[in-house]
Amino acid sequence: MNKKIIILVHEGFFTSHLFEYQNINLDFIINELVNEDFNVEVVEYSALAKQNYTVENDTIYWTGSHQNVDVKQYINDVLLARFIGRENLVPKLETVISHENKGMQGILAGELGINLISQDYHCTTTVPKDYLSDTVVFKSLGGAGSIGVSLAKNKKQYQRKIRMNLLLNTTFLNIKEMSKNVLRRLLRRNSQANYLRKKARFVSQLFVKELLFDYKVLVLGEHVYFLKRYVRKDDFRASGSGQFEFEGNINPKLIQFAFDCKDKLNVPYCSLDLIEYGQGEIGLIEFQTVHFGPYTLLGSDCYYDKCGRKVLLEVKSETRFEEELVSSLIQQVK
Numbered sequence: 001m002n003k004k005i006i007i008l009v010h011e012g013f014f015t016s017h018l019f020e021y022q023n024i025n026l027d028f029i030i031n032e033l034v035n036e037d038f039n040v041e042v043v044e045y046s047a048l049a050k051q052n053y054t055v056e057n058d059t060i061y062w063t064g065s066h067q068n069v070d071v072k073q074y075i076n077d078v079l080l081a082r083f084i085g086r087e088n089l090v091p092k093l094e095t096v097i098s099h100e101n102k103g104m105q106g107i108l109a110g111e112l113g114i115n116l117i118s119q120d121y122h123c124t125t126t127v128p129k130d131y132l133s134d135t136v137v138f139k140s141l142g143g144a145g146s147i148g149v150s151l152a153k154n155k156k157q158y159q160r161k162i163r164m165n166l167l168l169n170t171t172f173l174n175i176k177e178m179s180k181n182v183l184r185r186l187l188r189r190n191s192q193a194n195y196l197r198k199k200a201r202f203v204s205q206l207f208v209k210e211l212l213f214d215y216k217v218l219v220l221g222e223h224v225y226f227l228k229r230y231v232r233k234d235d236f237r238a239s240g241s242g243q244f245e246f247e248g249n250i251n252p253k254l255i256q257f258a259f260d261c262k263d264k265l266n267v268p269y270c271s272l273d274l275i276e277y278g279q280g281e282i283g284l285i286e287f288q289t290v291h292f293g294p295y296t297l298l299g300s301d302c303y304y305d306k307c308g309r310k311v312l313l314e315v316k317s318e319t320r321f322e323e324e325l326v327s328s329l330i331q332q333v334k
Contacts, residue, residue, distance in 0.1 A: 003333065004039040004059040008048070010071055015064025015291045017321065018298070028319050032326045045078045055082050060333055061089050065099045065291035069142070072100060090332060091267040095289040100142040102203045105287060112264040115257075116284040117275070119205035125166065125197060127158045128204065137205040137236075140165055149237060151207065165200040174198050205285075207236070208277045214238040214285065215254065218296045219262040220269040221328035223303040223311075226250050227296040239273065246300050252308045257282040259306055265289060268332035269325065271296075294321035 007014060007030070013023050026042070033040045047053060055061075063079060066072050076097055083089040089096070098104040103121035110116070119139075122128055133154060138161045140148030152158035170178075177196060184193040216227040216239070228247045229238040254274060261284060262270050271292035273285035297303075298320060302312045317323065 002037050002039050004041070004056070005033055005329075005333070006056070006059055006061045007040065007042045008045055008061055008063045009042055010045050010066055010075065013064075013066065016067070017294060020067045020291075020293075024325070025319055025322050028322045029326045032323070033330070036330055038330075045075055048082055049074075049078050053082075055086065055088075057086065057088060059088060062329060063089060063091070063096055063290065065096060067100075067291065069100075090329065091269075091289040092265065095265055095267055095270075095287075099288055099290050102139050102141050102286060103201065106203065106205075109284060109287070114261055114264050114284055114287075115282065117206050117208065119203050121201075121203055123199045123201050125162065125199055127155050127162065131155065131158060131204075135207045137207050139203040139205060140168075141201055141203065149239075151236060152204075162200045162202070165202050166198060169200070170198065208275060208283075211236065211238075211275060211277065215272075215274045216244075216296050217254075217258050217272040217274050218269070218292070218294070219258050219272065220297070220324040221331045222306050223324065224255055224258045224305075225297045225300045225303050226254070227299070246302075248302075248310075250304060250310075251276065253280070253282055255304045255308050257284075261287065268328035297321055297324060 007026070009026075012026075014026055015024060016022060017024050030040050030042070048055075061083070063075070066075060079089065079093060079096060083093045086093075094108055098108055102119075106116055106119045106121055120128070135151055135153045136158070138150050138152045138158070142148065150161060152161050178198065181193040181196060184190070184196075211231060213228055213230045216229055218225045226247065228245050230243040230245075231238045232243065254276070257274065258272055261272055265287070267289045269289070271288040273287070275283050275285060277283055298316070300313070301316075302310050304310055
């Protein structure tokens with residue numbers, strides 16, 4: 001019997017192309033899988049959410065993700081409920097859940113032995129007690145292109161960023177609870193008020209000084225693509241700077257590190273933000289295994305293989321991204 005693959009979608013959307021709202025060419029991907037003798041079915045997450053749905057344990061479920069916060073949370077809920085304890089979700093469940101959650105990424109990287117730049121995940125309303133006045137990189141949990149990433153150079157700045165994080169993530173229900181907390185304090189029920197007080201969730205990451213550039217890296221199967229991104233003028237961030245180049249010669253250590261990350265994550269493909277620092281060390285800033293942009297791949301005229309060899313692309317097809325995605329999936333499944 002041919003292996004079956006179920007492609008999971010939300011209202012027909014699987015994962016992004018060049019723009020976050022632009023779906024990839026699913027028809028092309030389905031045809032490629034069928035040509036490889038897979039039985040293919042497209043299923044909505046809403047079908048999996050029905051109580052009477054039964055997961056097919058001999059079937060591969062292939063998931064993407066979504067940038068809409070509510071849809072993303074819905075997908076997380078469905079996948080967590082259905083695939084905890086199962087091994088037939090691709091990419092791996094824990095990496096899918098860590099999409100748009102920099103705090104979880106750091107913890108997961110530690111578990112897997114990936115050299116992610118030192119960071120801590122916090123849930124608090126005040127500057128962490130172990131803060132020693134050093135400059136730290138303050139990160140909100142979600143966001144792309146340097147959104148939600150800034151420097152805290154002292155305790156006053158750090159506290160201000162925590163307050164801003166609280167403000168930006170305050171909902172109507174939070175405001176309602178805050179009003180109740182005012183009353184609780186008037187009634188001297190401080191313990192209850194403190195317990196229910198809204199908290200900020202954020203990441204503090206080691207600040208690497210004098211960093212001039214980083215690399216956006218896409219690893220798909222046995223191919224890796226690099227985009228060198230320069231830090232903005234009078235800034236420390238390279239992501240979203242718009243200043244980049246497709247460098248022709250890549251450090252072999254970078255290539256090996258990228259493949260090692262993919263292998264440790266145990267996924268068919270991934271997007272990595274990498275830096276070179278210190279005495280020739282390679283460090284990971286962030287990773288994604290679902291819903292990442294393909295510009296690094298589409299704009300490059302070459303890729304590197306697992307032996308570090310540079311392979312020039314003579315022809316750039318319109319479905320290059322889809323070709324790499326589905327090829328990587330087939331390698332992983334087989």
